[in-house]
Structures are given as structure tokens and as C-alpha cells.
Amino acid sequence: MSEHIVLIPKTSHSHTLKGNFEWVFDEGNFRATANTFYLSDWSMGDKPQWVFSGSIGQVVTDNYVGFLFMIPYINNEPLDRSYQLSDGLYATYSYSIPPPPQYHTVRQHKADSATLKVKLDPSAGTVEATFEATFTIDSTEKKATGQFNLLRDDLASEPGHHTHTS
Incomplete structure (x- = not known):
């Protein structure tokens, strides 16, 4: 089990929806109201990471719930594969x-x-992508499953690019 408490200064900030991110967790079905997909300019090691997240609620209204996945950047070639934690997958x-x-x-x-x-x-x-993950929360193992279909954040804001929700 690994958990952290994160303190975030109170400022106004919002995210937009650029695709579809859904999950089943703790006996509930959820569809993100905000998501993100980008290539990080910071990393957890010495290489950039692809970052994917989906959430409901907002940190600024103290009702945030979300998932974050990161995988190592390899190159600009199309990628079709499975990742596990041992392959460099980061999941929270x-x-x-x-x-x-x-x-x-x-x-x-x-x-x-x-x-x-x-x-x-x-x-x-x-x-x-599709995902499955288990988390230990207050000594109880919980399983999440889900899927997402996203357009990279920097492209979603460019004229002529758009996303659709399936």
C-alpha cells in the first residue's frame, strides 16, 4: 500500500473535457467531467512520460475524484501494447x-x-486505452476498471481539431 496526502493552495483553475474517460470503481460507474492527455516536460526519472487522467469534481471545491496513469515516452512511432507497473506504468x-x-x-x-x-x-x-488496477484503501483492496479515448491537450485547443465522445 502506498498513499500520500497532497496539499494544494486554493486558487481557481478548471479543466475541459477533451474525449471520453470512464471507470467502474467501488460499485459505481463514473464518466469523467475533466481529463487530460499530454507528454510531460517533467518526469519521474530521466525521461518524459505520457500522462493520461480523468476526474469528476474539482480540487477547488473539495469534491475531486480521479485516476492518473503515466507511461514512459519511447519515440514518436505509434504504440500498441500493454503496460504493468514493472514496465514503468505509474497509476494512482x-x-x-x-x-x-x-x-x-x-x-x-x-x-x-x-x-x-x-x-x-x-x-x-x-x-x-483500457485499464484494470487494484488499490489498498483503509486496509481494503478495491479494484478499478475503465477505458479512455482522448485527444492530446495541445491538439485539442488548436483550430481545426476536435474530439468526439463515443
């Missing part, structure tokens, strides 16, 4: 908890196990 589940004054607080759990099956086309800026 995060949610708002009651904060101290002047902060927003998010509790974050790293996956105990996870599989991400991904089809990524860097030149088109598209990704389709």
Missing part, C-alpha cells in the same frame, strides 16, 4: 478529503497492481 487513484484551512487536500493511492492496454498515435495525438 486520488480523492478530496476534508482540508485544513487555506488548503485543498487530496489523498492519493498508488496502485498495488495495474494493467494499461494502450493504442497511442503521437503524430495524430490520439490515445485509446
Whole structure:
């Protein structure tokens, strides 16, 4: 089990929906109201990472719930493969908890196990994926499953590019 508490300064910020990100977790079905897909300019090691996330609620209103996945950047060739934690997959589940004054607080759990099956086309800026992950939360193992179909953030904001929700 690995969890962290994240304190986030209170500022206004919002995300837009650029695709589809859905999951089943804790006996509920959810569809993200915000998501993101980008190539990081920071990394957890010495190489960039592809970042995919989906969430409902907002950190700034203390009702955030979301998943984050990261995989190592290899090159700009299309990618069709499965990742597990041992392959460099990073997977977390995060949610708002009651904060101290002047902060927003998010509790974050790293996956105990996870599989991400991904089809990524860097030149088109598209990704389709399915995932399964288990998390230990308050000594209870919970399983998440889901799928996403996203357009890379920097392309979604360019004129002439659009996304559709399936």
C-alpha cells in the first residue's frame, strides 16, 4: 500500500473535457467531467512520460475524484501494447478529503497492481486505452476498471481539431 496526502493552495483553475474517460470503481460507474492527455516536460526519472487522467469534481471545491496513469515516452512511432507497473506504468487513484484551512487536500493511492492496454498515435495525438488496477484503501483492496479515448491537450485547443465522445 502506498498513499500520500497532497496539499494544494486554493486558487481557481478548471479543466475541459477533451474525449471520453470512464471507470467502474467501488460499485459505481463514473464518466469523467475533466481529463487530460499530454507528454510531460517533467518526469519521474530521466525521461518524459505520457500522462493520461480523468476526474469528476474539482480540487477547488473539495469534491475531486480521479485516476492518473503515466507511461514512459519511447519515440514518436505509434504504440500498441500493454503496460504493468514493472514496465514503468505509474497509476494512482486520488480523492478530496476534508482540508485544513487555506488548503485543498487530496489523498492519493498508488496502485498495488495495474494493467494499461494502450493504442497511442503521437503524430495524430490520439490515445485509446483500457485499464484494470487494484488499490489498498483503509486496509481494503478495491479494484478499478475503465477505458479512455482522448485527444492530446495541445491538439485539442488548436483550430481545426476536435474530439468526439463515443
